[in-house]
Amino acid sequence: MSEHDEFSIIDQLFKPLAGLSREARGLIDDVAVIAGDSTQDLVINTDALVAGVHFFEHDPLDLVARKLMRVNLSDIVAKGAKPYGYQLMTAWPRGTSYSEKADFVRGLKTEQDRFGVDLFGGDTVSTYGPLVVSMTMFGRVPAGRALSRLGARAGDKVLISGYIGQGYLGLKALQGQLMGLSHADVNEVISAYHLPEIRADLAPVILEHARSSMDVSDGLLADADHLARANNLMIRLDLNTVPTSLSARAAIASGLSPVDLVTGGDDYQILCTADEAGAKALIMAGFYEIGMCLGVSEDTPAGAELWADDRRLDAVAKGYTHPL
Numbered sequence: 001m002s003e004h005d006e007f008s009i010i011d012q013l014f015k016p017l018a019g020l021s022r023e024a025r026g027l028i029d030d031v032a033v034i035a036g037d038s039t040q041d042l043v044i045n046t047d048a049l050v051a052g053v054h055f056f057e058h059d060p061l062d063l064v065a066r067k068l069m070r071v072n073l074s075d076i077v078a079k080g081a082k083p084y085g086y087q088l089m090t091a092w093p094r095g096t097s098y099s100e101k102a103d104f105v106r107g108l109k110t111e112q113d114r115f116g117v118d119l120f121g122g123d124t125v126s127t128y129g130p131l132v133v134s135m136t137m138f139g140r141v142p143a144g145r146a147l148s149r150l151g152a153r154a155g156d157k158v159l160i161s162g163y164i165g166q167g168y169l170g171l172k173a174l175q176g177q178l179m180g181l182s183h184a185d186v187n188e189v190i191s192a193y194h195l196p197e198i199r200a201d202l203a204p205v206i207l208e209h210a211r212s213s214m215d216v217s218d219g220l221l222a223d224a225d226h227l228a229r230a231n232n233l234m235i236r237l238d239l240n241t242v243p244t245s246l247s248a249r250a251a252i253a254s255g256l257s258p259v260d261l262v263t264g265g266d267d268y269q270i271l272c273t274a275d276e277a278g279a280k281a282l283i284m285a286g287f288y289e290i291g292m293c294l295g296v297s298e299d300t301p302a303g304a305e306l307w308a309d310d311r312r313l314d315a316v317a318k319g320y321t322h323p324l
């Protein structure tokens with residue numbers, strides 16, 4: 001096992017290449033922001049999906065395309081930006097048929113129509129390895145207003161845009177490891193794994209009322225930990241207030257640990273912080289309050305902790321990390 005993971009590689013090898021460019025945000029945010037004209041900036045995000053790592057090799061390719069679009073859109077929306085267009089890279093395993101590629105394109109078209117984006121360019125190559133698809137998504141935001149992971153303050157409320165654990169439950173169902181759910185519940189969580197919910201409609205309210213914001217891809221606890229550390233704060237999450245679906249509650253009743261839901265990842269919900277008034281407005285728009293930002297001290301170092309019923313809970317891992 002290597003002593004490196006994605007975060008140490010980014011930190012040690014890639015961060016120096018970003019230099020002091022404002023656009024890169026020191027590679028501590030999820031996106032780059034490029035100044036446009038005097039009215040708007042461009043928010044840019046790249047996320048890739050790899051067969052066997054992010055999706056199953058036999059997943060229908062229209063769903064893979066749709067998931068690729070959504071995992072990229074979640075970062076754009078989290079920064080308060082409006083989706084604009086995208087570039088695409090596809091590395092096709094040799095022997096992939098024309099009709100499979102056409103399925104992939106059909107999935108892209110469905111999401112283009114839904115989210116109002118067009119294809120701006122990209123690259124098409126072949127590979128001896130598994131299918132790899134990567135997207136660079138562009139969004140537009142009023143000049144100087146793009147949100148960041150930075151900006152949270154002690155006393156801020158922590159909020160989430162929707163159910164946590166749906167994608168993880170779908171993954172477990174597809175792996176045949178989910179017990180106690182009805183047929184309809186299983187279909188619901190598998191559908192969430194393939195097609196995470198993206199609330200593009202929330203971008204304006206996030207822009208208006210959040211102080212810091214990011215999407216949740218690795219796991220709620222892991223991403224709250226990233227946000228907390230970026231701001232040198234302690235985030236205390238209250239597990240009892242994390243919103244979960246009826247399917248998730250049925251899985252818990254059948255023995256699933258609720259901690260797994262907040263560390264499993266594949267959520268693509270929006271995690272943000274706001275002051276009291278901002279939190280009220282965000283809750284009115286559909287967000288759920290799930291925790292607090294606290295100042296750091298010897299007893300409360302920077303990072304995220306999970307609490308339930310006045311007890312701190314331990315998690316084996318806070319979320320998904322790519323071993324490198």
Ligand SMILES: Nc1ncnc2c1ncn2[C@@H]1O[C@H](COP(=O)(O)OP(=O)(O)OP(=O)(O)O)[C@@H](O)[C@H]1O
Pocket residue numbers: 010014027028029030031032047075217218
């Ligand atoms: N290979 C790379 N080259 C340049 N920058 C990179 C590379 N990999 C990651 N980064 C940058 O490092 C920062 C953190 O990346 P990370 O993948 O953790 O972001 P994220 O939005 O949380 O990702 P994800 O949605 O994939 O979980 C981002 O600014 C990203 O652009």
Ligand SMILES: Cc1ncc(C[n+]2csc(CCOP(=O)(O)O)c2C)c(N)n1
Pocket residue numbers: 047048052053054055056171217218264265266320
């Ligand atoms: C087949 C299969 N096995 C495992 C997982 C879980 N998983 C893989 S990557 C990731 C974090 C987000 O990725 P990234 O950080 O690259 O954006 C998660 C939760 C999955 N989705 N599919």
Ligand SMILES: [Mg+2]
Pocket residue numbers: 030075214215216217
């Ligand atoms: Mg992100």
